[in-house]
Amino acid sequence: MSAGRPREVVLIGAGHAHVHVLEDFAAHPVPGSRVKVVADTPIAVYSGMVPGLVAGQYRPRDLEIDVRALARRARADVIIARATGIDTSNSRITLQDQPPVHYDIACFDIGSTVVGLDLPGIREHALPTRPIGLFARRVDEIVERARRHDQDTPFQVVVIGGGAGGVELAFTLQRRLASEGNGWVDVALLEKGSRILFGYPESLVRRVYRRAEARGIRIRCNRQVVAAEKEAVTLGDGERLPCQALIWVTGAVSEPIFTESGLPTDDRGFVRIRSTLQVEDHDDLFAVGDCATLIDYPQTPKAGVYAVRQGPIVSDNIRALLTGAPLRPYKPQSDFLTLLNLGDGTALGTKWGRSMEGAWVMKLKDFLDRRFMRRFQVAESGGP
Numbered sequence: 001m002s003a004g005r006p007r008e009v010v011l012i013g014a015g016h017a018h019v020h021v022l023e024d025f026a027a028h029p030v031p032g033s034r035v036k037v038v039a040d041t042p043i044a045v046y047s048g049m050v051p052g053l054v055a056g057q058y059r060p061r062d063l064e065i066d067v068r069a070l071a072r073r074a075r076a077d078v079i080i081a082r083a084t085g086i087d088t089s090n091s092r093i094t095l096q097d098q099p100p101v102h103y104d105i106a107c108f109d110i111g112s113t114v115v116g117l118d119l120p121g122i123r124e125h126a127l128p129t130r131p132i133g134l135f136a137r138r139v140d141e142i143v144e145r146a147r148r149h150d151q152d153t154p155f156q157v158v159v160i161g162g163g164a165g166g167v168e169l170a171f172t173l174q175r176r177l178a179s180e181g182n183g184w185v186d187v188a189l190l191e192k193g194s195r196i197l198f199g200y201p202e203s204l205v206r207r208v209y210r211r212a213e214a215r216g217i218r219i220r221c222n223r224q225v226v227a228a229e230k231e232a233v234t235l236g237d238g239e240r241l242p243c244q245a246l247i248w249v250t251g252a253v254s255e256p257i258f259t260e261s262g263l264p265t266d267d268r269g270f271v272r273i274r275s276t277l278q279v280e281d282h283d284d285l286f287a288v289g290d291c292a293t294l295i296d297y298p299q300t301p302k303a304g305v306y307a308v309r310q311g312p313i314v315s316d317n318i319r320a321l322l323t324g325a326p327l328r329p330y331k332p333q334s335d336f337l338t339l340l341n342l343g344d345g346t347a348l349g350t351k352w353g354r355s356m357e358g359a360w361v362m363k364l365k366d367f368l369d370r371r372f373m374r375r376f377q378v379a380e381s382g383g384p
Helices: 016-027 047-055 067-073 132-148 164-180 202-215 304-323 359-381
Strands: 007-012 033-039 043-045 064-066 077-080 083-087 092-095 098-102 105-108 155-160 185-191 217-221 225-229 232-235 240-242 245-248 271-273 282-287 292-294 338-341 347-351 354-358
Touching (some): 007 016, 007 304, 016 067, 016 304, 033 067, 043 132, 047 164, 064 067, 105 304, 132 164, 132 245, 155 164, 155 240, 164 202, 164 217, 164 245, 202 347, 202 354, 271 282, 282 304, 338 359, 347 359, 354 359
Parallel strands (some): 007 033, 007 105, 033 077, 155 245, 271 292
Antiparallel strands (some): 043 064, 083 092, 092 098, 225 232, 232 240
């Protein structure tokens, strides 16, 4: 590095952890460093509020973070482009249709994609939930399709994936379409495993089934999709389900950038990171959130709550690497509060192995989500 040149910190992606890094560097810049943000969109969407958007409870702007506004506060440059590769030999991030970007320190917070998009017809006919921003923008297409649907037949929705996201979307989309569509909606939630909400308490699963029965939502386990076509999905046993909307909420799989760049990855392509959030064998690279797998805690779920908790750690560790201070380890919490929006003003929740439900749970979720957003949307109004 030439004398006097600022050290380049490049943040690839605008996920939950990186908005914290920008906030931190805005408040406490590191002399002799310069921050750049590389993101494929200038707007970051808070995933925790997307089910509420689907239900019609929030407007798009309620869950959008202006990345450029945050970057201005941190005196950071923003490059709107998709990162396509990591050239570790020359410390460069290659970009689509843009010149490569040099880094002294780089951090990835690019999320993940969903499993099964390469199955026949899925890319053409399903709406995947990742990237979450694109999903949020396309929800209204389904609502409009339901409005135009023949009132003599139900508008049929099939949600694939019985995790927390699939459960929320089955309930919130059912409520939205029942109120804004043609009034007759049929929702089926399909899970390829033997139970929904794997890893969550049985009491929460029982609550989901009770509420689903009351709302007319059909839950079917041990059902695996093998193909899709226009207005139909085919299962592994040959059963063909008609549907006017197919929502793809399957498990996470990595974007190809890490394996294609020769970085150490796990068997799903997620980059391997140490407890300092540094990439294995690469001290100048960090990765956080869904795109990374912790070497010491490989079973950590791909959930946004971990990215939020990693934000302060990775910010501190980037700062430590710049200043020569010791880095601190991150240990994922063993349990976290899960709140599932049901779209009707109520929510389900679980913590410490116990579950709960009601309007008060939804009020708690709304309070926590809005508090998070106020923190990062303040830049748009010129606040501190």
